[in-house]
Amino acid sequence: xLAVQGVSRSFGGVYAVRDVTLDVADGEVCGVIGPNGAxxxxxxxxxxxxxxxxxxxxxFLGRRVDxxxxxxxxxxxxxxxxxxxxxxxxxxxxENVMVGLHGRTSAGFVxxxxxxxxxxxxxxxxxxxxxxxxxRVGLSEWADRPADQLPIGQQRALQLARALCARPRLLxxxxxxxxxxxxxRERLAELVEELRAGGLTILLVEHDVxxxxxxxxxxxxxxxxxVIADGPPAEVRNDPLVLAAYLGQSA
Amino acid sequence: MMLGxxxxxxxxxxxxxxxxxxxxxxxxxxxxxxxxxxxxxGVSLLMGYAGQVSLGQGAFxxxxxxxxxxxxxxxxxxxxxxxxxxxxxxxxxLVVGLPLLRLRGHHLAFATLAMQLILLSLAGQLDFTxxxxxxxxxxxxxxxxxxxxxxxxxxxxxxxxxxxxxxxTRNVIASRPGRALRALATSETAAASSGIPVGxxxxxxxxxxxxxxxxAGGIYxxxxxxxxxxxxxxxxxxxxxxxxxVGGLGTIWGAVVGxxxxxxxxxxxxxxxxxxxxxxxxxxxxxxxxYALVLIAVVLFLPNGLVPAIRRLxxxxxxxxxx
Numbered sequence: 001x002l003a004v005q006g007v008s009r010s011f012g013g014v015y016a017v018r019d020v021t022l023d024v025a026d027g028e029v030c031g032v033i034g035p036n037g038a039x040x041x042x043x044x045x046x047x048x049x050x051x052x053x054x055x056x057x058x059x060f061l062g063r064r065v066d067x068x069x070x071x072x073x074x075x076x077x078x079x080x081x082x083x084x085x086x087x088x089x090x091x092x093x094x095e096n097v098m099v100g101l102h103g104r105t106s107a108g109f110v111x112x113x114x115x116x117x118x119x120x121x122x123x124x125x126x127x128x129x130x131x132x133x134x135x136r137v138g139l140s141e142w143a144d145r146p147a148d149q150l151p152i153g154q155q156r157a158l159q160l161a162r163a164l165c166a167r168p169r170l171l172x173x174x175x176x177x178x179x180x181x182x183x184x185r186e187r188l189a190e191l192v193e194e195l196r197a198g199g200l201t202i203l204l205v206e207h208d209v210x211x212x213x214x215x216x217x218x219x220x221x222x223x224x225x226x227v228i229a230d231g232p233p234a235e236v237r238n239d240p241l242v243l244a245a246y247l248g249q250s251a
Numbered sequence: 252m253m254l255g256x257x258x259x260x261x262x263x264x265x266x267x268x269x270x271x272x273x274x275x276x277x278x279x280x281x282x283x284x285x286x287x288x289x290x291x292x293g294v295s296l297l298m299g300y301a302g303q304v305s306l307g308q309g310a311f312x313x314x315x316x317x318x319x320x321x322x323x324x325x326x327x328x329x330x331x332x333x334x335x336x337x338x339x340x341x342x343x344x345l346v347v348g349l350p351l352l353r354l355r356g357h358h359l360a361f362a363t364l365a366m367q368l369i370l371l372s373l374a375g376q377l378d379f380t381x382x383x384x385x386x387x388x389x390x391x392x393x394x395x396x397x398x399x400x401x402x403x404x405x406x407x408x409x410x411x412x413x414x415x416x417x418x419x420t421r422n423v424i425a426s427r428p429g430r431a432l433r434a435l436a437t438s439e440t441a442a443a444s445s446g447i448p449v450g451x452x453x454x455x456x457x458x459x460x461x462x463x464x465x466x467a468g469g470i471y472x473x474x475x476x477x478x479x480x481x482x483x484x485x486x487x488x489x490x491x492x493x494x495x496x497v498g499g500l501g502t503i504w505g506a507v508v509g510x511x512x513x514x515x516x517x518x519x520x521x522x523x524x525x526x527x528x529x530x531x532x533x534x535x536x537x538x539x540x541x542y543a544l545v546l547i548a549v550v551l552f553l554p555n556g557l558v559p560a561i562r563r564l565x566x567x568x569x570x571x572x573x574x
Binding site for chain 1: 419429433437440441443445455501
């Protein structure tokens with residue numbers, strides 16, 4: 001599904017990601033972990049297209065995407081949940097989720113300004129699908145509230161609803177557990193488990209090792225921009241290189 | 252919504268009735284107010300909803316005015332000139348927006364300001380725009396058998412144009428492209444990852460706001476009968492932003508209320524300053540100092556603008572009926 005092949009990116013002469021190769025198979029939950037500064041966020045941004053790779057190739061669904069703009073990758077079926085609360089201010093919860101369907105619909109300025117039938121039909125379908133996605137993450141009763149007034153845990157759930165309503169082929173989660181407390185974290189883990197059971201392919205970049213170990217089929221460990229381990233959670237957890245990387249940081 | 256059901260028909264009735272009761276000098280203010288409101292709706296769409304700044308809306312106003320004037324002076328029907336004005340302004344916005352919209356925040360503000368200065372100096376130098384003297388003897392507006400004779404006709408034309416601009420804006424905001432614009436105002440990264448082509452949408456909203464300004468400019472040139480670089484000073488661009496902010500950014504009615512408040516304030520101060528017995532420095536003091544003080548007061552005490560403040564007041568009185 002996703003193939004990252006020898007990708008590198010440096011900032012001011014220092015490699016943040018160096019020669020990283022990583023594959024995510026169809027229907028798999030792949031976790032990427034690593035200590036602070038390991039290059040997780042850089043790798044994430046290279047895959048989503050918010051950073052350009054200096055070397056290497058990224059393919060998605062068998063197609064080269066490393067020169068495509070972020071919105072084109074999104075339209076191919078990548079949906080993202082960001083770490084920072086990226087809910088759209090000044091819009092309701094439902095409207096926020098409706099934005100997620102942008103790439104799946106087409107009514108433009110003219111159709112909207114003139115309220116053409118096509119636009120009305122689109123709007124009805126977008127709203128219905130957004131409501132279904134809100135229902136799935138348990139935010140239905142908040143639908144008409146301003147999105148920026150939601151607590152952080154629900155903002156993350158909102159982002160998840162926005163990502164899901166586009167019916168992605170690949171869901172990318174950037175540190176989804178950060179800033180969440182016990183119960184919120186448990187809710188999120190259950191949601192991800194439900195999605196995995198439904199056959200969705202997920203790339204989970206996460207600092208919290210326990211969270212990833214529970215959810216991932218396979219874990220890739222980054223340290224200083226390189227892949228130092230790649231395998232099933234039980235195997236990776238006992239890898240001496242991984243232990244050294246985390247202990248070296250005394251994490 | 253409740254508020255809208257009462258306010259919209261009321262506003263429409265007042266709009267239609269006013270030209271019948273106002274005298275000619277008051278009607279002139281009424282026309283200029285409507286034109287300013289038309290441009291300000293575009294500014295509110297651009298700044299309030301899409302989060303982009305333009306200190307050059309006066310340039311688009313000017314492009315619209317010159318386009319309509321040149322076409323009409325070359326013997327084309329005025330209706331064609333009026334229709335071409337928003338199209339030319341939008342096309343101009345697309346061309347300058349391509350490089351300018353790579354900038355953000357105050358860089359974008361200064362670049363749009365520079366764009367207007369360049370355009371003004373070009374209009375003052377070129378032959379076909381009539382140089383500093385500008386274009387004169389523009390025929391009155393006419394369409395089919397109708398000819399705009401007096402100021403009343405322009406008042407109706409202006410406010411019909413404003414109604415159209417408000418309707419288009421309302422429809423766009425509540426739609427798929429409108430949601431995309433509001434989304435990219437918060438985060439271009441998250442918007443792009445939802446499949447929104449951010450650059451193209453920023454360009455489109457600049458062009459739409461320019462079209463509104465261009466339409467206002469087209470009406471203006473037929474109304475006054477002449478256009479010159481001096482008709483579109485940089486100050487006018489700043490005034491549109493002031494109107495949008497005072498009325499309430501990100502509300503359509505705020506643009507109209509803001510335009511009305513500032514236009515009437517400026518007119519009122521002007522009349523006050525020219526009353527007999529006023530000292531000779533009165534016009535300067537009143538038009539700058541009092542104007543500035545009112546602005547500071549609004550920003551300090553009503554930071555969201557007039558319309559949101561009025562809405563809050565009304566909804567507090569009827570807590571059961573709020574949205």
